[in-house]
Amino acid sequence: MKKRILISDIAKALGISVTTVSFILNDKAKEKRISEALTKRVLDYVKKVGYKPNELAKSLRTGKTKILGLIIEDISNPFFGNIARLIESKVYEQGYRIIYCSTNNDVEKAKELIQMFYDRQVDGFIITPSDGLEDTVKQLQQSNIPVVLFDRYFPELETDYVGADNFQGAFDATSHLCLQGYKRIGFVSLYSDQTQMKERSEGYLKAMDNNKQQSFIQKVQMDASDDEAMESLHDFICENRLDAVLFSTNYLAISGLKASKKYNFVMPAMIAFDDHTVFKLLEPSITVVSQPIKEIAENLINILLLRLQGKIKATRKMVLPCELKIRESTKAKVTL
Amino acid sequence: MKKRILISDIAKALGISVTTVSFILNDKAKEKRISEALTKRVLDYVKKVGYKPNELAKSLRTGKTKILGLIIEDISNPFFGNIARLIESKVYEQGYRIIYCSTNNDVEKAKELIQMFYDRQVDGFIITPSDGLEDTVKQLQQSNIPVVLFDRYFPELETDYVGADNFQGAFDATSHLCLQGYKRIGFVSLYSDQTQMKERSEGYLKAMDNNKQQSFIQKVQMDASDDEAMESLHDFICENRLDAVLFSTNYLAISGLKASKKYNFVMPAMIAFDDHTVFKLLEPSITVVSQPIKEIAENLINILLLRLQGKIKATRKMVLPCELKIRESTKAKVTL
DNA sequence: AAATTGCGCTAAAAGGTTTTATTTACTAAT
DNA sequence: ATTAGTAAATAAAACCTTTTAGCGCAATTT
Numbered sequence: 118m119k120k121r122i123l124i125s126d127i128a129k130a131l132g133i134s135v136t137t138v139s140f141i142l143n144d145k146a147k148e149k150r151i152s153e154a155l156t157k158r159v160l161d162y163v164k165k166v167g168y169k170p171n172e173l174a175k176s177l178r179t180g181k182t183k184i185l186g187l188i189i190e191d192i193s194n195p196f197f198g199n200i201a202r203l204i205e206s207k208v209y210e211q212g213y214r215i216i217y218c219s220t221n222n223d224v225e226k227a228k229e230l231i232q233m234f235y236d237r238q239v240d241g242f243i244i245t246p247s248d249g250l251e252d253t254v255k256q257l258q259q260s261n262i263p264v265v266l267f268d269r270y271f272p273e274l275e276t277d278y279v280g281a282d283n284f285q286g287a288f289d290a291t292s293h294l295c296l297q298g299y300k301r302i303g304f305v306s307l308y309s310d311q312t313q314m315k316e317r318s319e320g321y322l323k324a325m326d327n328n329k330q331q332s333f334i335q336k337v338q339m340d341a342s343d344d345e346a347m348e349s350l351h352d353f354i355c356e357n358r359l360d361a362v363l364f365s366t367n368y369l370a371i372s373g374l375k376a377s378k379k380y381n382f383v384m385p386a387m388i389a390f391d392d393h394t395v396f397k398l399l400e401p402s403i404t405v406v407s408q409p410i411k412e413i414a415e416n417l418i419n420i421l422l423l424r425l426q427g428k429i430k431a432t433r434k435m436v437l438p439c440e441l442k443i444r445e446s447t448k449a450k451v452t453l
Numbered sequence: 454m455k456k457r458i459l460i461s462d463i464a465k466a467l468g469i470s471v472t473t474v475s476f477i478l479n480d481k482a483k484e485k486r487i488s489e490a491l492t493k494r495v496l497d498y499v500k501k502v503g504y505k506p507n508e509l510a511k512s513l514r515t516g517k518t519k520i521l522g523l524i525i526e527d528i529s530n531p532f533f534g535n536i537a538r539l540i541e542s543k544v545y546e547q548g549y550r551i552i553y554c555s556t557n558n559d560v561e562k563a564k565e566l567i568q569m570f571y572d573r574q575v576d577g578f579i580i581t582p583s584d585g586l587e588d589t590v591k592q593l594q595q596s597n598i599p600v601v602l603f604d605r606y607f608p609e610l611e612t613d614y615v616g617a618d619n620f621q622g623a624f625d626a627t628s629h630l631c632l633q634g635y636k637r638i639g640f641v642s643l644y645s646d647q648t649q650m651k652e653r654s655e656g657y658l659k660a661m662d663n664n665k666q667q668s669f670i671q672k673v674q675m676d677a678s679d680d681e682a683m684e685s686l687h688d689f690i691c692e693n694r695l696d697a698v699l700f701s702t703n704y705l706a707i708s709g710l711k712a713s714k715k716y717n718f719v720m721p722a723m724i725a726f727d728d729h730t731v732f733k734l735l736e737p738s739i740t741v742v743s744q745p746i747k748e749i750a751e752n753l754i755n756i757l758l759l760r761l762q763g764k765i766k767a768t769r770k771m772v773l774p775c776e777l778k779i780r781e782s783t784k785a786k787v788t789l
Numbered sequence: 790a791a792a793t794t795g796c797g798c799t800a801a802a803a804g805g806t807t808t809t810a811t812t813t814a815c816t817a818a819t
Numbered sequence: 820a821t822t823a824g825t826a827a828a829t830a831a832a833a834c835c836t837t838t839t840a841g842c843g844c845a846a847t848t849t
Contacts, residue, residue, distance in 0.1 A: 123835065134799045139837060150797060169572050173513045174835030177804050182509070184552075193538055198529045202555065209554075214573070216552050218545075219538065236505050237550070374734055395731045398710050459805065470829045475807060486826055510805035513834050 122168050131162060138163075142170065176238070185421065186234035187217035188227060188244040190268070196367060196391045196408070197245070200267075203414035204243065211422060213240070222339055224249040231257070241421050243267060248310050263424035265417055269311040270434070277424065278434045279416045281408040283313045283390075286439030287320025290363050290388045290406050293441060295328040298450035299361035299386055303333035303353060305373065306365040317365045317390060333357050337369060347376035354385065360450065361386035367393045370403065386447045401445030409437045458504050467498060474499075478506065512574070521757065522570035523553035524563060524580040526604070532703060532727040532744065533581070536603075539750035540579065547758060549576070558675055560585040567593070577757050579603060584646050599760035601753055605647040606770070613760065615752045615771045617744040619649045619726075622775030623656025626699050626724045626742050629777060631664040634786035635697035635722055639669035639689060641709065642701040653701045653726060669693050673705060683712035690721065696786065697722040703729045706739065722783045737781030745773045 124142075128135040138159055140149045146156040176182045185208060189197045197219075205215050216239065220227040224247045231253055234242070241263035246254060251271050257264050258276070265277040287304075294302050304321040306314055318334070325332045335353040337346050350373045354362060362385060364370035370389035377384040388404045389396060396403035416435050423429045460478075464471045474495055476485045482492040512518045521544060525533045533555075541551050552575065556563040560583045567589055570578070577599040582590060587607050593600050594612070606614040623640075630638050640657040642650055654670070661668045671689035673682050686709045690698060698721060700706035706725035713720040724740045725732060732739035752771050759765045 121835095124837095125835080135836085136799055136801095136838080137797090140798090143837075150795085152797065155797085171513075171835050172573050173509055173518070174804090175837075177507075177509045177513050177806090177835080178837045180804080192528070193531065193534045195529065198534060202529055205554065214552060214569075216550060218541065233550075237508050371730065371734065378734070378736075394707065394729075395734055398707070398714065398731055398735065400714075400736060402714075457805095461805080471806085472808080472829055472831095473827085476828090479807080485828085488827065491827085507805050510834090511807075513805080513836090514807045516834080 121171070122166055124168070124170065127159070127162060127166070127168060131159060133159075180238070181240055182238050183212060184214045184216055184237070184239045186231070186239040186242045186244075187215050188230055188234075188242065189217060189219055190245045190247070191221055192217065192219045194368065195393055196410070199410050200414050200417075203411060204418060207414060207418045208422075211418075213422075220245075220247055222247045228253050235260075235262070241265075241425055243417055243421060245269065246271065263421055265421045265424070267413065267417055269313045272312065275432045277420050277432050279413055279420065280313065280436060281413065281439050282436050283316035283439070284320040284323070286390065286406040286408070286441070287317040287363065287365070288324045289320075289439070289441045290390075290404075291321045291324035292327070293404075293443065294361045294363065294386060294388065294447060295324065295330065297361075297386065297447055300330065301333065301357065301359045302330065302361040302363065303335060303357060303359040304363050304365065305350065305353070305369050306334065306336050307339050307369070308336045309339055314365060321363055333359060337372075343372060343375070346372040347379055351376045351380045351382065355380075355382055359385050361388075361447070363387070364389045367391040367396075367405075371395060374399070384446075386450070388441075388447060392442065396444070399446075401448075404444045404447040405442050407440045407442050409440070412437050457507070458502055460504070460506065463495070463498060463502070463504060467495060469495075516574070517576055518574050519548060520550045520552055520573070520575045522567070522575040522578045522580075523551050524566055524570075524578065525553060525555055526581045526583070527557055528553065528555045530704065531729055532746070535746050536750050536753075539747060540754060543750060543754045544758075547754075549758075556581075556583055558583045564589050571596075571598070577601075577761055579753055579757060581605065582607065582647075599757055601757045601760070603749065603753055605649045608648065611768045613756050613769050615749055615756065616649065616773070617749065617775050618772050619652035619775070620656040620659070622726065622742040622744070622777070623653040623699065623701070624660045625656075625775070625777045626726075626740075627657045627660035628663070629740075629779065630697045630699065630722060630724065630783060631660065631666065633697075633722065633783055636666065636786075637669065637693060637695045638666065638697040638699065639671065639693060639695040640699050640701065641686065641689065641705050642670065642672050643675050643705070644672045645675055650701060657699055669695060673708075679708060679711070682708040683715055687712045687716045687718065691716075691718055695721050697724075697783070699723070700725045703727040703732075703741075707731060710735070720782075722786070724777075724783060728778065732780070735782075737784075740780045740783040741778050743776045743778050745776070748773050 124138050125135050128138050137151060140146060141151055141156050141159045187201060187204060189201060192198055192201060201217060208215055218230045220230065227247050227250050242257060243265050245268045246266055251274060254264055254276065255274060265279065267279045270276060270278040291302065306318055322332060335349065337349060364373060367389050374384060388406065390406045392405045392407045396405055420433055460474050461471050464474050473487060476482060477487055477492050477495045523537060523540060525537060528534055528537060537553060544551055554566045556566065563583050563586050578593060579601050581604045582602055587610060590600055590612065591610060601613040601615065603615045606612060627638065642654055658668060671685060673685060700709060703725050710720060724742065726742045728741045728743045732741055756769055
């Protein structure tokens with residue numbers, strides 16, 4: 118790691134022009150009809166001295182940075198964290214790098230981050246869009262920067278998108294609860310217009326309708342504190358004498374569990390949307406709707422890379438199936 | 454987000470030179486004796502048209518990228534994840550960006566990542582060094598790139614470092630177990646030469662000596678699968694009829710808990726090093742040694758920024774106290 | 790014989806900044 | 820009247836690549 122060696126040093130050392138070296142290094146030797154002998158000579162020398170081009174200069178010239186921006190809701194949520202990790206290692210193989218930030222569902226922060234990444238000339242974006250980010254995404258598209266949304270999308274906007282089948286996931290979970298014999302099944306969600314939340318609601322409602330059951334829905338403010346959430350969940354579950362609850366996110370489920378500890382009530386049968394280390398360990402372990410994290414990450418990257426290479430034009434929307442992982446928290450109800 | 458406006462556009466529009474604009478934008482107006490009138494005129498115009506300099510060109514010229522490399526053991530471990538998040542938002546305020554990668558304790562991967570970040574000319578590093586990374590870190594230092602290590606360090610290398618007082622943390626935890634009346638207290642660690650592990654071992658051993666108790670130590674292979682870890686933990690705890698265990702990391706503790714579920718044995722009193730969402734929720738909740746995450750993050754950034762500004766010369770080593778968070782898993786032992 | 794094509798390579802421009810060295814137009818001092 | 824000094828601004832080099840346009844020559848075609 119001493120003094121950097123430049124492309125001009127190579128040219129000088131071999132007595133040829135910088136252009137030639139550049140062509141060879143960028144795999145344009147054939148195209149530019151550089152002789153094989155020279156190509157080999159250059160390549161050998163480059164390897165010998167361990168030349169690495171200056172990425173900054175390269176980016177400045179080409180306009181490509183080989184960096185992708187990942188705008189995520191919350192990196193400390195294992196669902197997003199795991200997706201981020203998978204994305205990171207996938208793009209790494211392709212020579213791209215990730216630079217990421219969490220928005221915590223704050224639109225203003227999201228806008229600012231996107232602007233910053235844009236200023237830094239990232240080549241493309243993967244975004245979990247918060248409510249109100251529609252215009253910003255549209256602007257990116259108009260600037261011809263590839264954007265792939267995930268987890269949720271904007272129905273009125275033609276964008277690439279990868280996500281889970283939230284409707285089906287919630288529907289299956291709810292149906293499972295019905296089948297197990299539960300009669301008072303509640304649904305906990307967020308005050309949010311995000312599509313994934315709506316779809317989960319609809320899945321729950323549809324299953325309830327199919328089973329001719331009464332619905333109980335409690336929404337929690339997105340910026341509610343943990344204590345506020347716990348209190349309203351306690352009230353919701355106890356006052357309605359629910360015998361089962363479907364939580365629309367893993368952290369809502371965790372708030373529910375904390376509430377049952379704090380207020381000392383027995384948590385009824387429950388299912389959480391998105392898995393979490395906790396859920397496997399608890400006694401009883403918690404049934405979850407699990408999103409296909411690996412497939413989501415793979416598809417996100419694939420679509421984005423294809424876009425970057427200009428290989429697709431029509432927008433792609435991918436909806437992947439969820440899996441219901443049945444654990445102890447939803448044992449068949451014993452009717453008294 | 455339309456056509457980029459350049460510094461030359463501004464110069465042309467105002468009928469002055471590019472140099473002048475550059476000086477003013479870089480707060481050198483005073484130093485370069487640019488008149489206040491002109492300074493104001495330029496600043497106003499720049500704000501009006503919303504000019505943002507091209508960061509790539511800037512970096513190419515100055516050699517500074519305003520990007521910091523964060524090389525971390527595992528972003529999906531909440532201890533590291535939270536530190537990463539804190540670091541991210543702290544440096545953000547200072548105009549720096551983070552680009553991060555997880556090494557999963559693989560030296561070769563770590564070397565590769567550091568090389569890559571180096572090639573991308575990051576301005577500085579924060580690293581949780583894996584075993585064997587010593588030479589690489591030394592090379593960075595010789596290249597005059599600021600490096601701050603955390604969580605562990607190399608005793609033979611003069612480097613900046615921020616970490617917790619692992620000895621004291623393990624000592625306090627073990628002493629607590631002794632005080633509660635436990636007699637067969639085991640310690641679970643890793644086959645690793647990393648300093649934080651050694652210090653924790655020593656803390657445990659010292660407390661055992663002080664209490665004139667027999668020691669039980671089980672180490673787990675760093676690259677062991679979850680199943681392997683679970684099996685050896687089961688054997689360790691049951692065959693030795695331990696009545697208490699100190700786990701040297703949170704994920705070892707989680708493996709232990711999983712093992713107790715899988716092999717259906719009762720987990721004795723236990724303490725984990727590093728907190729985790731799970732630990733608060735379990736029944737009983739788990740006592741932990743908690744590292745001062747916020748302080749660690751703050752100090753890491755502070756030291757790195759001071760280095761970047763060339764404001765410190767001597768290396769700094771900061772050791773911050775741990776806190777023992779006593780929960781239900783270490784109730785006083787009832788002697789039979 | 791003149792015009793075209795192909796080959797193997799290269800000079801120079803472009804990308805957008807920062808910074809060094811210099812110029813210009815003054816005023817003050819000798 | 821000349822010199823020295825200073826304030827205010829600038830031209831051009833530098834950072835390191837990629838890419839466009841083109842050169843000189845030989846072989847082929849018209």
